[in-house]
Structures are given as C-alpha cells and as structure tokens.
Amino acid sequence: MNNHEAIGFIDSGVGGLTVVKEALKQLPNERLIYLGDTARCPYGPRPAEQVVQFTWEMTNFLLEKNIKMLVIACNTATAVALEQIKAQLDIPVVGVILPGTRAALKATKNNRVGVIGTAGTIKSGAYEQALQAKAPKTIVTSLACPKFVPIVESNETHSSVAKKVVSETLNPLLLKQLDTLILGCTHYPLLRPLIQNVMGNQVKLIDSGAETVSEVSMLLDYFDLANSLQKKQLSHEFYTTGSAKMFKEIADEWLKLGTLDINQIRLGGTHIE
Amino acid sequence: MNNHEAIGFIDSGVGGLTVVKEALKQLPNERLIYLGDTARCPYGPRPAEQVVQFTWEMTNFLLEKNIKMLVIACNTATAVALEQIKAQLDIPVVGVILPGTRAALKATKNNRVGVIGTAGTIKSGAYEQALQAKAPKTIVTSLACPKFVPIVESNETHSSVAKKVVSETLNPLLLKQLDTLILGCTHYPLLRPLIQNVMGNQVKLIDSGAETVSEVSMLLDYFDLANSLQKKQLSHEFYTTGSAKMFKEIADEWLKLGTLDINQIRLGGTHIE
Structure with missing residues (x-):
C-alpha cells in the first residue's frame, strides 16, 4: 500500500523530537507532522483534566491534517489521555x-x-x-x-x-x-x-521514544498503512504554539535535517509570545 | 485486563514450536494452544490453494477453543493465507x-x-x-x-x-x-x-519466530488482551494431526517444559497413522 498521509506526533514541547529522530531513522519512507505545545509546557505539574484537554486540542489540530496514525510522544499525556483518545479515534493511536x-x-x-x-x-x-x-x-x-x-x-x-x-x-x-x-x-x-x-x-x-517507533513500524505493517514508495523529498511539517525561533534552534541541533520550517500556531486559549 | 483465553499457534508441523519457545520466555503469563499439521507436512511443495485450505482447517480448530489471537507460525502458510484469514477473523492474526x-x-x-x-x-x-x-x-x-x-x-x-x-x-x-x-x-x-x-x-x-513474539507482545498490549495475572500453572495445550510420540520427542527436547501431553486430532481429510 502507498499511503501518502502523514504520521502525527504530539508533545508538550520539543521532547517528542527525540521520537521523531528515531522515526526518521527507522521509517525513512514516512512523512511526519509534529506539534509541540511549547507555550503551555511543561505539562508535568498540571492537573490531569487540563492535560487531557490540551492533548485533545493537539489531536484535533493534527486530525485536520488527515494523519493516518497518532503518536502521543509525551509521557504525561500518554499517562492520562491515551486510553480515551485511542478509544475515540478511528486511526491507530500509540503512546510511549x-x-x-x-x-x-x-x-x-x-x-x-x-x-x-x-x-x-x-x-x-x-x-x-x-x-x-x-x-x-x-x-x-x-x-x-x-x-x-x-x-x-x-x-x-x-x-x-x-x-x-x-x-x-x-x-x-x-x-x-x-x-x-x-x-x-x-x-x-x-x-x-x-x-x-x-x-x-x-x-x-x-x-x-526509540521503543515507540518500533511499535509504530509494526502497527504500520499490521494495519497495512506503511508507505512503500521512497519519495525523493518528504515534506515533514513542524508546528509549535510557542517561539518558533527557540523551537528551531533545538530541532536543528537535534534532528540535523538542514533548514527546518517551523510554523507557529494557536491552540485553544494559547497565548502566543 | 485479565483475559484468560489462550493464544493459538498453527504450523505445518513442529516448526512453530520455535515460536512457542520464545512465547514461553517473553510472555510467561499467557496460555498457549498449539496445532501442528504433521500428518500433511511439509506444506512447502504443495500448491498454494491447498495450503490455504489446510490453514483454514487449522484456524477453525483453534477458533473453537476460543483463542484471543492467532499466530500463523509457518512461513509457507503466512505467505499464501495470512491476508485472507486476517481479513475474515475478528481476533488479531499475526504472521511470521x-x-x-x-x-x-x-x-x-x-x-x-x-x-x-x-x-x-x-x-x-x-x-x-x-x-x-x-x-x-x-x-x-x-x-x-x-x-x-x-x-x-x-x-x-x-x-x-x-x-x-x-x-x-x-x-x-x-x-x-x-x-x-x-x-x-x-x-x-x-x-x-x-x-x-x-x-x-x-x-x-x-x-x-522470535521476532514474531515481540509483535504478539505488542499487539496484546495494543488491543488490551494481555493476561496480567500470573497464574501458578498455565495449562498449555498441544495438538498434532500426526504421530503424538514423534511430536512429543521433539517438543520435549526443544521446549524443556517437563512432561507434555500431546493430543492427536483429525483435520479435514487427514489420515492418521
């Protein structure tokens, strides 16, 4: 199967980029879309209900991009929101x-x-x-x-x-x-x-994160969603609710993908700097 | 979740026991049911339609045992029958x-x-x-x-x-x-x-086979089918269409599970020695 839809990754900030780095290595044929909720990071000290709400907001943003699989690349969000998001979505959802x-x-x-x-x-x-x-x-x-x-x-x-x-x-x-x-x-x-x-x-x-990508790889096969066509240039997309500049510095150093285009977006009541 | 139903394994003969050995190691909480179609082994030289038919016969035998997941622990059968069996069953089906x-x-x-x-x-x-x-x-x-x-x-x-x-x-x-x-x-x-x-x-x-068990482990988690209760004694079941004695010799040496009870059964038009 050649499914040109992307795999979505969400995190409270830049942490999920460690999962993306593994995905770039293990799944070179796949297009990735990443959203980090940097403006509201860290999630760790927040009450569970709020983390659930923020995670849904991120999920809904990526669903509009027509993703074929969702990776909750954030442990805090996985702990409190994976179960209900997985139950309600009709695409595979993976936690860490x-x-x-x-x-x-x-x-x-x-x-x-x-x-x-x-x-x-x-x-x-x-x-x-x-x-x-x-x-x-x-x-x-x-x-x-x-x-x-x-x-x-x-x-x-x-x-x-x-x-x-x-x-x-x-x-x-x-x-x-x-x-x-x-x-x-x-x-x-x-x-x-x-x-x-x-x-x-x-x-x-x-x-x-690295272990999670092995699960993603397996589920892509299991659900027949793997992209078998090796395209010349895959246009990955990166979004943050916070400072695009700070996000880009970390992403460039960590992913070494060359010049990344980082888009700042607004989620729910997110205040943008 | 505590799901006491077993994981089913099918093979043309004793080969799938190499997968079972890994399952015993990686999934100590799970009960296993194995069926080897020894009487009609090898599958390798047979026409694809016949292998598909035999694989369905094995599958149907295990479905009556109420298995929660099916592992086609045979490459020949996986190559020709996995796709259609997976499409028709409502439990997860894994090939090798x-x-x-x-x-x-x-x-x-x-x-x-x-x-x-x-x-x-x-x-x-x-x-x-x-x-x-x-x-x-x-x-x-x-x-x-x-x-x-x-x-x-x-x-x-x-x-x-x-x-x-x-x-x-x-x-x-x-x-x-x-x-x-x-x-x-x-x-x-x-x-x-x-x-x-x-x-x-x-x-x-x-x-x-060893790699397949990692996939089984992941899917048990993904579909919330893993048995979390470590029971004192899991009663695994072994069936063969051929000689129980020969099967037992190989299984005892390979699995080292102590005394195994091997049951001889009849499938389709299987001739029993």
Whole structure:
C-alpha cells in the first residue's frame, strides 16, 4: 500500500523530537507532522483534566491534517489521555509508556527498574502499574524530576547548571541497585549523556521514544498503512504554539535535517509570545 | 485486563514450536494452544490453494477453543493465507514474514540479505517483496531448502546426514557477501547451529519466530488482551494431526517444559497413522 498521509506526533514541547529522530531513522519512507505545545509546557505539574484537554486540542489540530496514525510522544499525556483518545479515534493511536515498559523488562537482569519522569507521569503510577502487571517481581523505584523539562525547553542541556541539577536530582537513585532506568519523559534523551554519567555505565537507559517507533513500524505493517514508495523529498511539517525561533534552534541541533520550517500556531486559549 | 483465553499457534508441523519457545520466555503469563499439521507436512511443495485450505482447517480448530489471537507460525502458510484469514477473523492474526523482514533490515549493514525457506515460501516471493518495498536498495538472495523440514520433522537434526544436507544446500549462498540471513521457515532454528557453522559467524541469522513474539507482545498490549495475572500453572495445550510420540520427542527436547501431553486430532481429510 502507498499511503501518502502523514504520521502525527504530539508533545508538550520539543521532547517528542527525540521520537521523531528515531522515526526518521527507522521509517525513512514516512512523512511526519509534529506539534509541540511549547507555550503551555511543561505539562508535568498540571492537573490531569487540563492535560487531557490540551492533548485533545493537539489531536484535533493534527486530525485536520488527515494523519493516518497518532503518536502521543509525551509521557504525561500518554499517562492520562491515551486510553480515551485511542478509544475515540478511528486511526491507530500509540503512546510511549508500554513500549518503554516492555523494553525495560527485556533489559533488566536483577528486576530493579527505575523510572524517572515528570511529576504528572510519576503521580499517575502508569509505569509502575504496567511493570508490575507484566512482571510482579519487579522492584520499581520512581522519581519525579520536575527541573529537567525546563532545562531542555530553554536549550540549556550543555550548561553547568544542567549538570548540577541532573546530579542532585538523581542522587536518591544511586543506592537502589538499579540495572535499568526508564527515561519516562521524551525530553530526557536530550539529557542522556548527563544522566548516564550520574547513573554509571552499568545502568541501561531505556529511551521510550526509540521503543515507540518500533511499535509504530509494526502497527504500520499490521494495519497495512506503511508507505512503500521512497519519495525523493518528504515534506515533514513542524508546528509549535510557542517561539518558533527557540523551537528551531533545538530541532536543528537535534534532528540535523538542514533548514527546518517551523510554523507557529494557536491552540485553544494559547497565548502566543 | 485479565483475559484468560489462550493464544493459538498453527504450523505445518513442529516448526512453530520455535515460536512457542520464545512465547514461553517473553510472555510467561499467557496460555498457549498449539496445532501442528504433521500428518500433511511439509506444506512447502504443495500448491498454494491447498495450503490455504489446510490453514483454514487449522484456524477453525483453534477458533473453537476460543483463542484471543492467532499466530500463523509457518512461513509457507503466512505467505499464501495470512491476508485472507486476517481479513475474515475478528481476533488479531499475526504472521511470521513481516517481523522477520523488519528485523533483517535493522540488522543488515551492507544491504545484502539472504532468505532461506520452503519451496512455497520462496516461490511466493513474499520476503523479497516485503524487503524491497521497505528498502528498495536491498539486494536479496533467496534459496529454497526443501530438504530441511523433513530432517527436522524426523528428529534427525543431530545426524551427520543433516550436516551434509545443510552444507550442500547453503553452498550457493557463500559467495553472495550476505551479512544477514533470514531463517524464513520456523523449522530452521532447530538447525541453527549447522546453518551458522556453514554461513560463518559474520552472518547474522534472523529467527522470524522470535521476532514474531515481540509483535504478539505488542499487539496484546495494543488491543488490551494481555493476561496480567500470573497464574501458578498455565495449562498449555498441544495438538498434532500426526504421530503424538514423534511430536512429543521433539517438543520435549526443544521446549524443556517437563512432561507434555500431546493430543492427536483429525483435520479435514487427514489420515492418521
């Protein structure tokens, strides 16, 4: 089948670009449309109902672009909104929590798995429940890292402040004998070198986003939606509710796609700078 | 969700047990029902219409057992019957060809991929088409190995005859500079050490069955069918249309599940010994 419709990705900000980067690698024939709700980022500290509402607003924006599959590339939104969005849409909808869970259970040898995420994700207990439903013997240590997303969104991942914040935040995990740590927020792979450095090389970091793209690839096949035609130039689209300039700086550095055209849009009651 | 219904596996004979072995490892909470059409094995040389008919007979037998998902753990049957069975059933149906294809494309570095399978699978061109649709630059070398299944079904994988047959059959592949070889028949992992020895350690062997179980795991989550309750004793069921004794010898050695109860059944016009 040659389906020229795009795969849609939504996130609270730039974090989902770590998923897009994997998609560009694993699914070179697919056209991607990305929307980051940067103006209202972070989602982590917001009440669940509000995250659900914002996630629907993003979803509706992409549905008008006629996407063939939706990836909720945001752990906070997946935790609170995946189930109802998946139930109501007639295209496949994929979240980032179950792929990360499966990968962590495959990776751990000592059954001691850590999860780091936003306050919203950790409070939802979504990873903990998924891990223990599949493997009840897993000892799960969860830790909210509310300072990480703002560092990524302000493009300060290379700063000395970032290094200090990551080190101090993760300190409580060091005595837990973890052999596997789930990066339960799509922003965190942008801090990966700092996180790996603090945790040590013996801890395997699970990038939920990369795992999610394997699920997307499988579902494209399963639902016969994969684009088999390798086109010369795929026109990916990027949208943000916030500053296009800041978004572009991070996207250019992370995706290395050459000159990206970033479009600023308005969602719901979003205030644009 | 706790769904106590089983996952069904069908194969022309004992080959699908290589998929079951992976399922026991990756999906310890799931109950499995297996049917091998040993009496009519091999399927490889049979006309496509007949393979389709036999596959439906196996499918109908398992549907009466109220399975929640069907795995066509046979490449020959997947190649000719997956599409129509998937279209007509209201439970998820998984074949072994696309998982193997995705894994091979992930593994290859030089884009030279080999495929070995039964005459039926190779003649269908299913792997070649799937590989080239996804990655048009792939150079695919396909080879039918009609003597492999009879060796496995007669439990002669450790014999000197097996060694000689594998070596002679695979000889034409040695000059093709393959870095990846798809074991495009679920019987072949039982010959894996012999195949690896002939091909050399630089060639990565792709076990379609193992890859298929990752897809099953993902679809169980996607369709909310995973069994989250770890029961003390799962009563897996095994059926064959052929000799229960011969089937048991191979299954016991391969699965190491302790004493297996193998039930002989009749399908369509199957003659039982």
